[in-house]
Structures are given as structure tokens and as C-alpha cells.
Amino acid sequence: MTPTARRRIDQAVSSLAALSAMVVIAPLLMIFGFLIYQGASAVNVDFFIHLPKPVGETGGGVANAIVGSLIMIGLAACVALPVGILGGVYLAESREPRLPWVVRFLADVLNGVPSIVFGIFAYTVVVLPMRRFSAFAGGLALAFIMVPIILRTTEEMVRLVPNALREAGFGIGLPQWKVTLHVVLPTARAGIITGVIVAIARVAGETAPLLFTALGNRFWHQGFDQPIAALPLQIYAYAIAPYDDWHRQAWAGALVLITLVFVTSLAARLATRGRTVAR
């Protein structure tokens, strides 16, 4: 092949690669643009503080869905934070030969499990025995999704704490558990918190695992052991319904949801910039 032909191929490939990058980003701009175009008009104060109106009537809001999402995320965090953070510390600090490897491998496997399967698990473990759909079931399903994420990010952040700090703690006579609790964890705290925020942003948008655990509710929940609304569930219900007004509210809800997810993800990524494991 002649040198000019090789040069032309080089230029062509560079252009194709750049083009691919543009095509890849395009959907994000399109989707976000559409959300704003369709949904911005429906996002007003009413949207946030009112309950859904009965079928056929226009107006109303998604207050119960927002509150429901927050409640279930809170329930999920109660379970996922202790297990995830303590487990992550274990993975980072333990010197045992096999158990950490097994846990790490399983956590990575769990990270790839479709969220709807966790919904089925929560159904069998909570909904069946309780004989009803509930916020507990939905919260537990979300917790299952959060645990592997928090586990791995906590491990990564604790590993980043320099050994010199641990040795300084030992040097002044602190026992291991105090070194971990009072020296290592405070140093890794910011990173761990951002890992938790990333996990929350992820589950805030989950719909599938809630379909048959929390079920959804057009009114305020009557208790944590009752069906409860959630923002993604509401968006889904509105999207597949035949009413135009509900469609507009679906767009509005999606706009709110995506903004929350973006803002928290962005904050988390910015906070850990420069702290990722060197490769």
C-alpha cells in the first residue's frame, strides 16, 4: 500500500472515530431536550405537592410518589449502608486468604443481576409471608441492589487510605478496631459517602423491582406495610395510559427524576475526582 493511501486511511479512521463519539452522545442531548420540551410546562408547584387526580380529570401531582420514593430509599439505606460499608471495610482490611475473594466475586456477580430478579427475591421473602405488597418489600428490593455497589466503592475508598496512617495509629498503642474506626474511616469518609450517593442515585430511578413489591398507590400510603407509590412507578403508569394529561405528567416526572439522578451523580463524580485507584 502506498504511503498516501495509508495516510488517507489514517485520516478516514480518525474521522469515523470522532463521528462515532458524536453519535454516541447524541441520544443524551435528544432525550434531555425532549424532556424539557414536553415536560417543563407541567412542572409547577402543584406537581410537587398534590396527589394524583382521579382518572379523566386533569391536573394533580406526584407528591405521594416523591414521598414514597424517599421512604423506600430510606428503608433501603437502613439495610444497605451498614452491610455495605462494614462489608467493604472487611474486604479492604482483612488478611484472610479466601473469604474476601469469594465475597468480592459474588458482589461483582450481584452487580450484574437484572434488577427485576431482585424484585422477585423480595417478593418471595417479604410479600409472600406478609401476604401483601408493602413499602418494606420495595425498600428491601432496592437494598439488594445497593449493597454490592456500596460494598465495592467502600472497599476502593478504604484501600486508598495510606498505610502510614494506620501505622501511626498502631504506633500510639491503639487497638485494631480503634484504628479502623477512628483513623481509617474518617479519612475515607468523603469517598464512602459519595459511593453511597451514587448507589442512591442508581436506585432512585429503578422501576422494575418495585412493580410487584411496592406495587404503587394513587394515594398516600397507609403504613410501611401497605402498597406505596414511587416516582418511577408513577411515570411508567402514566406513560402507558391513554390520557394526554397523564402523558404530560409522565414527561414532567421524568424530567424531575433525571435531574435528581444527574445532579447527585455529578456531585458524586466531582467529589471523588482525583481519588480513584491509580491504574
Place this chain on the structure above:
Amino acid sequence: MGDGIYVRRLKAWFGSALVIKGVDLTVAPNAVTAIIGPSGCGKSTFVRCLNRMHETVPTARVEGEVFLNEEDLYAPGMDPVEVRRRIGMVFQKPNPFPTMSIFDNVAAGLRLAGVRRRAVLQEEVERALTHAALWDEVKDDLDKSGVSLSGGQQQRLCIARALAVDPQILLMDEPCSALDPIATAKIEELIHALKKELTIAIVTHNMQQAARVSEWTGFFLLGELVEFGVTKEMFTTPHDQRTEDYITGRFG
């Protein structure tokens, strides 16, 4: 008459940091020119300017003239890709392509240049491996992976790979620093044999090696060429005080 490199007023930058501060130097034909100096003096950077590798780093910049015989390598119409084919390079740590066999490693440059016929490739690969003093050791194992060899053999493989595309000049950037003494000796032997047909410039931090293999030596310090001359003379009667300090081990 062989090929030589003539450098005039060479300057090189990384971003806004000037790392080569105006160097004039000749790499004499059919001889070995050693580039010595303490760490950070710019010797690697200098040599990478000779085959236009320096500019592959983002924010890197070069000014000045580098002539290969009568051609200015930095002239506007000059294709850097072609320059790098004509001026070969061997790196500090042996870097054979791990996914390729020994044969494919040596043939890589040839295939890029458009050689397709199996018979031609086989002939050229054997020629290159023989010139790199590796043929006898690998001729029955040409299909084995490039990284299955020892460190010294891998470096000779890299030399063979560079020789396969028939370069006019061979640049060697501390080729023995990752090798044991026996492998080092083999490579120095190889350099003696190669310089009869090829012009070589070798960067080294080992002064004894420079004294052993080279005819000419250039001493770099903080981006400047402090002294340049016949190797024997430079090591016995250096002209500059800084050269003498370096050679006697007062620094670096």
C-alpha cells in the same frame, strides 16, 4: 559512504518547559555515537527528536534542523511516518508485541510497509534475525510468542524488528538498562557488528559502556550539549570541567 545525521540549533519543549536548549551535533556515518549524561539531562528527549518520536507526545514541540544526509527531516513536506521507518528505534525496556509470534513481530514493520508475499517475508525475517544475532536461537520456534523469550533475547528480537525495515540509522535508548551483564555483553557485541553497515546513536547512563562501544560521545547536562568529541579523548582528557566532574563520578 554511510548515512549521517546533522543536528543544527535543535530546541525541544514539553508544553512551556524548554528541555533541549539549542544543540548542534553530528551522528557520524558507520560509527557509534554515545549520548551520556545524568538523569533528566534530556538525552532521551534529544534522541527521540531525531526520529520525530518526540512530537507524538501531546504538547511536545521541536524547533531547529535535523538533517539525514541532505534531507531536513522537519521540512514541511516530510512525512513523520516515513522518517520513523528510515530511522529505527530500540527502547529501554524490551517491548515485543505479546500477541504476536516471533516471526510476526519481526515481520510487523514489513507488513505495514506493504510486503505481503510469504516468501519475501520469510527471507527478510531470517535476514533481520541473523543480523540481530538471534536466528540460531529461535529458528525452530518462530511461531512461539514474542514474550516467551528471556529479557536479552526479547531485546534482540526488538532489534531484529527494527532492522527488518532496513533503516538508515538505528537509535538505541538505554537498550541494556533492563538486562543482566551477560545479555548486555551480547548486545554490545551486536553493536560492534552492526556499525559496519549502519549508523548508530546510543543513549546510555553507563560510562564504561559508552567507552566500550562508541567512537564519538556527546555529554548532555540540563538540556545542553556540554562537550562532544572522540570517545577516547573525552574520557581521558575532557575539556570542560563539568564533563570531568561527571566522568569522575562527582555527580550523576
Place this chain on the structure above:
Amino acid sequence: MARSVTLVEGASGRAWRPPAATRGRVGRIGDPLFRALLKGSAWLVILLAIGLVIALAWESSGAVRAFGLRFIVTSTWDPVAGDFGALPFIYGTLVSSLLALLLAVPLSLGAAIYLAELAPAWVRPPVAFLIEMLAAVPSVVYGLWGIFVLVPWLRDWVQPSLGRWLGFLPLFSGPAYGVGMLAAGLILSIMVVPYITSVAREVLLAVPNAQREAALGLGATRWEAIRIAVLRYGRSGLIGAVLLGLGRALGETMAVTMVIGNRPAIAASLFAPGYTMASVVANEFTEATSDLYVAALVEVGLLLLVVTIVVNALARLLVWSVGGPAAGARE
């Protein structure tokens, strides 16, 4: 553990002496309670994984006993008669995922090469950031966009054109509903691209620079250096990245459910509606009246779990082989 502090005056001139009991701790995790807490949490994770499989196996046992291997090869899905065969869902999942990969892989690899090798320094962080944000968009939002933007576009523009020019192929035959396999494949590809791109980019960045320089030193153009040094070196990691994308596509639920048409039938045409394993569970779980119906749905979920686990485990092994266990961990 209480530590009493005794102020001892005089003695050696110091005001405080540490109590003798705390000296001499050995071992990495010394305190039993703390160690138990940490280990317990680790075991809970193991319990979660094992419990998941056991629970699904238990709940689906009724269907497994009733249908055995027939479940995987029969197409009837008749809740009224109590006869269940998951073949249409397996077919739908596989076809939509493969279609998604067909579209996503070239684009993702191109974008990854651009970001890792070719893009100027100032372009990389914003583009990489945008791609990460794409991965954070919830599935239901993609689905919403799919229903109201993608499907009408397919129905009114793309499918009629495809039908006119290529309608003789069974692949593009049939009426243009908009919803169907093509819509599902398209939306899945959009969702999967960010994952493949970020992992592929990290794989490429993990290739040592010495390899690129070796190729450049031989007189290779930039693309040639990428081709013979970087892509070959990172080959297994790139395959792993694609498999990770496949794993995600297989398990995607909401967006697919909203655009695939939800009809349990196997058809040759991409225009036809279909059904995936995740979608049937999502749609029919709350309507399942009999125990056998629920068990059949749980068995579909179990199949989905097994397939995604295998694909993901394989993917991770391949990605780790290039960059080590840390590569690709954050996604």
C-alpha cells in the same frame, strides 16, 4: 472496653501512665466484636447471593416439576389452560440483545478509540462525562422517550421506507406498528453503548505506552499503531466489554417492555411485536392468578438470572486479563 485514666503525680514526673491491660495486641483485626461485625456483614452478602438463587429455585420448583426441559423449547403461553413454555421470551431476549449489540458495538468501539487514543486532551473529560451520564439515565425515562419519540418515528418513517426497499426480505416484512423487535433493539443499543464505551476505553488506556511506541518507531501511522499494538493487546478486554454490554441488554426491563409490543410469538420480521423474559415478568407478575402461573414466571426469572450471571462472570474475567482486577470496576 473501659479505660481508666489515673493521674499519677510525682512518680516519674509525668501526670499520666497508661493502664497496663491494653498492651500487647496482636493480629490484624484484633477486637473480637468488631471483627465479628465485619465478617458478619461479609457473610450477609454471601447469604444474599445464595439466598437469591435458592429462593428463585424454590418458588419455581412447581413449574420445573410440571414442565421440565419442555419449558425452554415450547412456545405456548396459556395461563388459562396452565400450559407454559418460555421459548418466545428466550427468543425475544436473545434477538433484541443481539440486534442491540450489532448496532452498539461498532459505535462504542469507535467512540472508545476516539476517547482513549485520538481525541485532543481538552475534549476527553466532557465527552467521557456525557457518556457516563447516559449510563445514569433511568430505564423508564428511556422507555418514555421510546414510546413517544422513537416508536412514531419508526412507524411513520423508518419502517415504511425499509418495507418499500427491503420488504422482500422476511426480516423487514409485515405491517409497520412502530413497536416491535426493531424498536426494542434500537433502544437497547442506545442504553448499552455507554457501558461498552466506558469499559472499552479503560481497557485501551490500560495498554502500556511502550506498545504504541514500538509500533510508531517502526513507521506506523496512528491508526496502524492502534491496530497492531493497542487493539490486539487489549483484544480480550474489549471482548469482555462487549459481553458486559450483552449482560446489561439481557436484563433490561422497563424500556424494552414499553416498546416491544408484548406479544408472546416468534416471528422472523423485525417489525413484529415480541416479548422478552424480563418483560413478561414485569407485565404479568401481578396478574398471575394460579400458583403454577407464578412459578412459571419465577422460572423465567431464574433462567434470566443464570444467563446474566454466566455472561457477566465471563466478561469480568476477560476484562481483568488486560487491566487487572481494578479495571472496569466502577460502572
